[in-house]
Amino acid sequence: MILAGGRGTRLWPLSRADKPKQFLPMHGEHSLFQRTVERHASIDGIGAPWVICGEGDRFQVEDALAGIGVIGATVVTEPVSRNTGPAIAAAAEALVRHDPEAVLFVLPSDHLVTPDEGYFESLHAAFAAAASGKMVTFGIVPTHPETGYGYIKAGESAGKVRRVESFVEKPPAEEAVKMLADGHYFWNAGFFAFSARALLDELASFAPEITAAAEAALDEATVGEGVIQLGERGFASAPDISIDYALFERTKNAVVAPLTCRWSDVGSWRAYWETLEKDSSGNAVRGKGLPVDSHNSLIVSNRADVVALGVEDLAIIAADDAILVCPLDRAQDVKQVVATLKTRKRNDLLDVSPTVSRPWGGYTSILNGSRFQVKHLFVTPGKRLSLQKHHHRAEHWVVVRGTAEVTIDGEVTTLSENQSIYLPLGAVHRLANPGRILLEVIEVQTGSYLGEDDIVRLQDEWGRT
Amino acid sequence: MILAGGRGTRLWPLSRADKPKQFLPMHGEHSLFQRTVERHASIDGIGAPWVICGEGDRFQVEDALAGIGVIGATVVTEPVSRNTGPAIAAAAEALVRHDPEAVLFVLPSDHLVTPDEGYFESLHAAFAAAASGKMVTFGIVPTHPETGYGYIKAGESAGKVRRVESFVEKPPAEEAVKMLADGHYFWNAGFFAFSARALLDELASFAPEITAAAEAALDEATVGEGVIQLGERGFASAPDISIDYALFERTKNAVVAPLTCRWSDVGSWRAYWETLEKDSSGNAVRGKGLPVDSHNSLIVSNRADVVALGVEDLAIIAADDAILVCPLDRAQDVKQVVATLKTRKRNDLLDVSPTVSRPWGGYTSILNGSRFQVKHLFVTPGKRLSLQKHHHRAEHWVVVRGTAEVTIDGEVTTLSENQSIYLPLGAVHRLANPGRILLEVIEVQTGSYLGEDDIVRLQDEWGRT
Numbered sequence: 001m002i003l004a005g006g007r008g009t010r011l012w013p014l015s016r017a018d019k020p021k022q023f024l025p026m027h028g029e030h031s032l033f034q035r036t037v038e039r040h041a042s043i044d045g046i047g048a049p050w051v052i053c054g055e056g057d058r059f060q061v062e063d064a065l066a067g068i069g070v071i072g073a074t075v076v077t078e079p080v081s082r083n084t085g086p087a088i089a090a091a092a093e094a095l096v097r098h099d100p101e102a103v104l105f106v107l108p109s110d111h112l113v114t115p116d117e118g119y120f121e122s123l124h125a126a127f128a129a130a131a132s133g134k135m136v137t138f139g140i141v142p143t144h145p146e147t148g149y150g151y152i153k154a155g156e157s158a159g160k161v162r163r164v165e166s167f168v169e170k171p172p173a174e175e176a177v178k179m180l181a182d183g184h185y186f187w188n189a190g191f192f193a194f195s196a197r198a199l200l201d202e203l204a205s206f207a208p209e210i211t212a213a214a215e216a217a218l219d220e221a222t223v224g225e226g227v228i229q230l231g232e233r234g235f236a237s238a239p240d241i242s243i244d245y246a247l248f249e250r251t252k253n254a255v256v257a258p259l260t261c262r263w264s265d266v267g268s269w270r271a272y273w274e275t276l277e278k279d280s281s282g283n284a285v286r287g288k289g290l291p292v293d294s295h296n297s298l299i300v301s302n303r304a305d306v307v308a309l310g311v312e313d314l315a316i317i318a319a320d321d322a323i324l325v326c327p328l329d330r331a332q333d334v335k336q337v338v339a340t341l342k343t344r345k346r347n348d349l350l351d352v353s354p355t356v357s358r359p360w361g362g363y364t365s366i367l368n369g370s371r372f373q374v375k376h377l378f379v380t381p382g383k384r385l386s387l388q389k390h391h392h393r394a395e396h397w398v399v400v401r402g403t404a405e406v407t408i409d410g411e412v413t414t415l416s417e418n419q420s421i422y423l424p425l426g427a428v429h430r431l432a433n434p435g436r437i438l439l440e441v442i443e444v445q446t447g448s449y450l451g452e453d454d455i456v457r458l459q460d461e462w463g464r465t
Numbered sequence: 466m467i468l469a470g471g472r473g474t475r476l477w478p479l480s481r482a483d484k485p486k487q488f489l490p491m492h493g494e495h496s497l498f499q500r501t502v503e504r505h506a507s508i509d510g511i512g513a514p515w516v517i518c519g520e521g522d523r524f525q526v527e528d529a530l531a532g533i534g535v536i537g538a539t540v541v542t543e544p545v546s547r548n549t550g551p552a553i554a555a556a557a558e559a560l561v562r563h564d565p566e567a568v569l570f571v572l573p574s575d576h577l578v579t580p581d582e583g584y585f586e587s588l589h590a591a592f593a594a595a596a597s598g599k600m601v602t603f604g605i606v607p608t609h610p611e612t613g614y615g616y617i618k619a620g621e622s623a624g625k626v627r628r629v630e631s632f633v634e635k636p637p638a639e640e641a642v643k644m645l646a647d648g649h650y651f652w653n654a655g656f657f658a659f660s661a662r663a664l665l666d667e668l669a670s671f672a673p674e675i676t677a678a679a680e681a682a683l684d685e686a687t688v689g690e691g692v693i694q695l696g697e698r699g700f701a702s703a704p705d706i707s708i709d710y711a712l713f714e715r716t717k718n719a720v721v722a723p724l725t726c727r728w729s730d731v732g733s734w735r736a737y738w739e740t741l742e743k744d745s746s747g748n749a750v751r752g753k754g755l756p757v758d759s760h761n762s763l764i765v766s767n768r769a770d771v772v773a774l775g776v777e778d779l780a781i782i783a784a785d786d787a788i789l790v791c792p793l794d795r796a797q798d799v800k801q802v803v804a805t806l807k808t809r810k811r812n813d814l815l816d817v818s819p820t821v822s823r824p825w826g827g828y829t830s831i832l833n834g835s836r837f838q839v840k841h842l843f844v845t846p847g848k849r850l851s852l853q854k855h856h857h858r859a860e861h862w863v864v865v866r867g868t869a870e871v872t873i874d875g876e877v878t879t880l881s882e883n884q885s886i887y888l889p890l891g892a893v894h895r896l897a898n899p900g901r902i903l904l905e906v907i908e909v910q911t912g913s914y915l916g917e918d919d920i921v922r923l924q925d926e927w928g929r930t
Contacts, residue, residue, distance in 0.1 A: 013772075290805075292798075292801075292802055292805065293795075293798075301788070303786075304769075304783070304784070304785065304786050304787055304788050305786065305787045305788070305811070305814055306787075306788045306789075306790065307478075307787065307788070307789050307790070307791075307802055307806075308790045308791070309789065309790070309791035309792075309795055309798060309799065309802055310791050310792050310794075310795035310798065311779075311790055311791065311792065314776075314790070316788070316790050318769070318783075318788055319769070320769065321768075321769050321770065322769055322770045322771075322772065323766070323769050323770070323771045323772070323781070323783055323788065324771075324772050324774065325771065325772070325773050325774070325776055325779070325781050325790055326772075326773070326774035326775050326776065327774075327775050327776065329775075330758075330774055330775035333757075333758075333774060333775065334774065336757075337757055337772055337774055340755075340757065341772075346770070349770055366831050366832050366839065367831050367839075367841060367907075369865060369866070369905070371865070371866065371882075372865035372866070372905075372907070374831065374832075374839065374841075374907055376832060376839075394883055396861075396863045396885050398861045398909040398911075400834060400836070400837035400909065400911055401834070401836065401837070417836075417911065418859055418911040418912075420861050420885065420887060420909075422885060440834070440837075442832075442837070442839055442907075442909045444863040444865065444885075444907045446863075446865055446882060446883040
């Protein structure tokens with residue numbers, strides 16, 4: 001069960017509300033979410049993944065799964081955000097109605113894990129403990145006195161896992177040094193395993209308001225092929241609380257399964273820099289970056305070439321519409337920058353990434369004028385957009401790659417590369433890619449109001465009418 | 466006479482080969498070039514300006530002059546670059562053929578000058594000295610022990626000017642402190658005044674190869690309305706030498722006219738930062754910048770929002786296609802960055818700014834695909850592009866603002882906002898703005914070759930056929 005509801009605000013400006021860090025290809029071509037799914041796909045006895053995410057992320061979760069050829073997954077959508085406690089409870093409730101014996105392996109979608117030899121063996125030991133009724137948490141064997149993570153203190157062994165003695169909040173530096181030397185402390189990775197039934201029973205005793213909310217959300221849920229949309233009334237009644245606080249800090253059944261793998265929560269630009277390969281001066285470059293006489297710095301840019309001359313310990317992150325420059329040591333404070341931008345109502349820089357994924361493909365905004373807008377649309381082979389119309393804008397489409405099938409007021413036209421068509425204001429239209437290669441279209445919108453919400457969907461394959 | 470041939474490489478990435486710093490609106494709406502022209506337009510007895518520039522800059526010089534309503538200017542174009550000595554000699558030669566009594570006031574187009582009360586009085590004194598045969602150079606009264614400028618040591622007074630005793634190269638710090646205390650040293654501003662005839666006579670004695678080249682370049686020149694295109698054979702035969710070395714360091718007639726005005730050569734991002742207004746933390750922002758807990762830094766960005774979190778003494782300069790981040794103290798080394806980019810054949814980042822000026826308006830490249838390109842065209846009211854055709858590309862035009870008059874193979878169509886037209890490969894076409902407001906067009910080019918040189922001009926108002 002993969003938790004994909006995080007917002008990753010500390011990785012602004014790449015991470016946006018509509019495309020948080022777990023969906024970004026931050027290491028290689030696949031996103032952290034996809035890598036998380038792939039890492040565990042071939043474990044003996046594991047089922048198709050369940051994914052918990054916000055309602056708005058459903059399509060990009062489905063797209064991401066399709067992109068790595070995963071079938072049979074179940075997506076559970078949260079109508080509002082209530083932290084991991086209620087999310088896991090609701091998903092466990094759904095699962096247990098399906099399979100009362102189910103054992104859940106819960107993990108975040110936005111961590112980078114490099115499995116070592118013992119990784120899968122440790123997982124199996126943890127699953128066995130979970131099947132026997134233990135609440136299993138996973139602890140990373142620490143490699144340095146990190147002050148940015150919470151710790152788990154382990155007690156005596158119980159087979160291959162150890163009893164949890166206590167949870168320790170992010171420690172001050174001297175404390176972290178002592179804990180590293182002590183040898184019984186592990187980083188709290190936020191991975192868990194438990195029997196779904198046992199989890200719900202324990203939760204019902206510690207926090208009955210959570211299990212009640214989960215049951216109500218399930219009773220009201222809209223269930224479709226591979227998707228469970230939790231009911232809003234029930235789910236919203238749950239408290240906003242993490243599974244750590246709701247359960248693990250209270251139960252007597254908690255055990256910790258140590259993991260020796262390389263792990264990062266990719267929780268800041270500094271943490272990201274640590275996960276990347278560096279040049280001989282300690283610089284990590286992702287995309288178009290040229291460090292000149294610079295050291296221990298991070299450059300991330302997809303579009304513009306970034307020249308960093310004579311800088312040290314600096315992060316330079318360039319998105320199309322926003323650029324962040326800050327010392328790596330200040331990376332935690334990006335959260336405050338995001339808060340400041342929110343106060344200043346700069347939602348344009350927070351909510352929407354310039355490139356937007358849709359179930360049929362997606363688009364990039366390339367120019368915003370006062371009464372016009374230019375977009376670069378991508379339509380996946382075989383997919384089509386909803387049948388739609390706009391009240392305030394007309395559109396011009398120029399096909400620059402592939403073949404388009406365009407329907408306007410019932411009339412179907414096929415356009416090939418270099419052909420264009422006009423969609424008058426109010427015309428009922430649809431764009432489809434009947435071909436075998438990606439369709440690329442330049443869309444020029446004109447009108448007095450160009451918001452994304454001026455769209456009347458008359459027919460849609462994804463239930464968005 | 467305004468020298469507008471500089472390349473301003475230290476102000477990369479804003480300054481590009483096709484749009485060097487003097488043509489950028491770096492302070493307010495007008496460019497440094499325009500401000501230079503405006504500053505002296507109303508001096509008693511001064512004539513319409515002469516401008517010396519590279520052949521490639523002629524149209525943007527004419528546009529810049531038109532933009533501030535200057536008429537009657539003469540543009541002298543250099544076929545190759547030979548530094549200020551030959552450029553001034555050729556222009557003086559042209560002027561003296563026109564008016565043997567002419568007194569020249571020569572000044573760079575890329576300096577920022579804030580005239581004080583005595584400024585124009587000092588100029589008049591200098592012009593009087595120049596008319597009497599002196600070679601006048603201007604010296605800025607120094608305000609601090611600057612090591613980045615050359616100095617002029619002044620001797621005894623001769624009326625309101627002083628005899629030049631010597632020229633001093635950029636001094637070491639302790640030397641600069643002594644010179645400041647001494648009181649007889651001035652910053653060499655690179656402004657000059659002399660009688661054109663006297664200049665040519667002196668130059669003929671010290672450097673006859675320069676005056677010979679200037680005469681040949683004039684004899685071969687193509688002379689049009691307001692423009693003198695110097696002949697290449699003659700002009701290229703001149704040595705590459707500054708007027709300082711060619712004349713001022715040799716003549717016995719040099720005097721210096723002190724100026725107490727605020728002056729900057731805007732020679733680096735640090736110098737630029739010094740010319741700007743700062744917030745209470747010493748940050749200067751031009752365009753879209755948000756310093757958070759940052760100090761003494763410079764942010765320049767037109768398009769993307771730049772957040773600078775916790776930085777000090779840093780320059781962050783964001784152009785559409787390239788971003789420079791460097792400590793203000795390393796601003797001089799941007800020249801080396803440009804050299805590095807040249808070595809790596811990154812001419813895309815050096816030669817052409819994403820926004821290109823043309824005599825009819827200009828365009829911005831907004832998207833480059835492998836077989837397509839999208840541009841945002843601007844056509845000034847009353848102007849039209851050349852009558853042209855392309856061998857390798859078709860074009861779609863969508864009018865997003867204003868009115869377009871489009872000619873295709875002899876047929877004329879008028880398009881208003883929201884209308885589009887297709888220009889097939891090989892069609893002879895022309896775009897004009899017959900209206901009273903700026904015309905904006907989105908151009909989508911498709912084809913296998915999309916270089917700017919695939920253009921056959923059949924008719925052109927600016928002699929570009």
